Ligand SMILES: *[C@@H]1O[C@H](CO)[C@@H](O)[C@H](O)[C@H]1NC(C)=O
């Protein structure tokens with residue numbers, strides 16, 4: 001977020017949008033509509049889920065080698081969140097993009113090289129707008145850990161810990177993070193395609209991507225709740241607000257007031273590539289369950305968000321979490337634990353980097 005880092009810079013940029021929406025909401029719009037939403041009868045929502053192997057992650061993995069690791073990381077992230085709150089959602093996104101491509105192994109953190117090849121995960125379009133602040137935040141936490149326990153704690157574990165801290169900093173749940181991940185010895189651009197959800201993914205696509213990671217519909221809905229904080233670039237909403245599926249009209253399933261508000265921030269062409277809009281238009285800085293109520297009120301930002309409320313397989317889950325913040329926090333924590341255990345590398349299959357952006361040894 002460049003020169004306007006900090007919560008005030010972000011607030012300025014979204015204030016017009018929020019003002020408009022708050023005015024609209026005070027006339028009884030979204031919440032009234034949310035209450036009218038009719039629950040569907042029982043749906044085969046949860047699906048079948050095969051629990052991914054835990055690969056021996058444990059809470060006390062560093063009990064002997066770096067017992068204060070949680071606290072060391074927490075100290076850095078707390079200070080960082082005060083100066084760069086945008087780093088919070090950005091780190092959360094980084095963790096997701098790491099875990100969904102070849103597992104939670106810090107492969108996303110490897111810096112692109114000047115040479116044409118080999119390309120790394122970060123070179124892919126899907127990862128191009130991961131915020132530099134997120135990489136910096138992880139690198140800082142890792143440096144603090146290295147100064148106390150050199151060569152012991154993986155970047156993958158630091159990323160998992162920092163993510164937890166940022167969730168809590170934003171008002172979300174605190175949860176214990178299991179540790180013991182090794183860092184990857186390679187990062188390959190070719191592994192990215194098809195591994196991540198897209199802004200316009202259908203529920204079928206989302207369920208397929210999640211199933212590929214051993215995660216089910218309940219995980220999809222709970223982890224999508226991360227969009228209770230964070231921002232995205234206009235390019236991901238232009239289709240919905242100007243030309244939905246070639247109709248030259250907005251998506252009829254987006255609240256007209258949201259369309260209007262978004263058009264003020266995002267011109268159909270020639271807008272600044274740096275302008276961002278909040279995923280959660282009601283409480284964009286607060287980690288709460290408003291995201292789900294927004295979906296009920298057709299205030300979902302991305303097509304892939306709104307689809308969760310439109311599809312009978314996921315709608316009951318959205319409704320459940322919209323109605324109970326405690327339930328959302330429980331579901332989110334359980335799904336983060338499952339996501340954090342995807343394809344863990346152990347032993348010689350991995351390394352423990354000193355600097356997260358660089359392999360310890362040349363790639364094999
Ligand atoms: C965390 O910060 C506090 C306050 O600055 C300090 O007292 C404590 O030693 C730090 N803990 C670690 C593990 O770095």
Ligand SMILES: *[C@@H]1O[C@H](CO)[C@@H](O)[C@H](O)[C@H]1NC(C)=O
Nearest residue numbers: 198199200201202236239245
């Ligand atoms: C979704 O967006 C991508 C570009 O991000 C595009 O290539 C693809 O065709 C879109 N899919 C649909 C169904 O609109």
Ligand SMILES: *[C@@H]1O[C@H](CO)[C@@H](O)[C@H](O)[C@H]1NC(C)=O
Nearest residue numbers: 323324325326327328330331
């Ligand atoms: C909300 O969810 C929690 C945890 O599942 C449960 O204990 C509580 O009874 C629920 N509250 C309501 C009002 O349903």
